[in-house]
Amino acid sequence: MLMPKKTKWRKDHKRRRGGKATRNLNISFGSYGLKSLTACWVSARQIEAARRVMTKYIKKGGRIWIRIFPDKPVTAHGGEIPMGKGKGAVDHYVAIVKPGMIMFEMEGPDEATAKKAMESAGHKLPVKCQFISKK
16 A cells, blocks of 8 residues: 655644645646546545556556555544543545546556546545546
């Protein structure tokens, strides 16, 4: 699963979820892309599930680029812990996705196959997605 090798700080603030994306706006590597239409935190598990669906669908007929990386730690307490007692331990990592970001790119298969693969991957993600092509 994706996670940073080393972070400057172990735990992170929540941050606000406003605004549109200012980076990852254009297709840079492949011919097709999966673009987010809403903002959300996408966990490393969800990114891996989407990658597996795309890889399985196109078999060895193409290449996939993941343009988002889960670098934000999310903390959690166990069940039945009373209020207070500090911040919980790091539970998992998420990528912050904003509207307009290209999350995945693909090169190789024909447009119909790429669209089907990307739409299947979009069902694994908590954001509304749109298939786009470079043409």
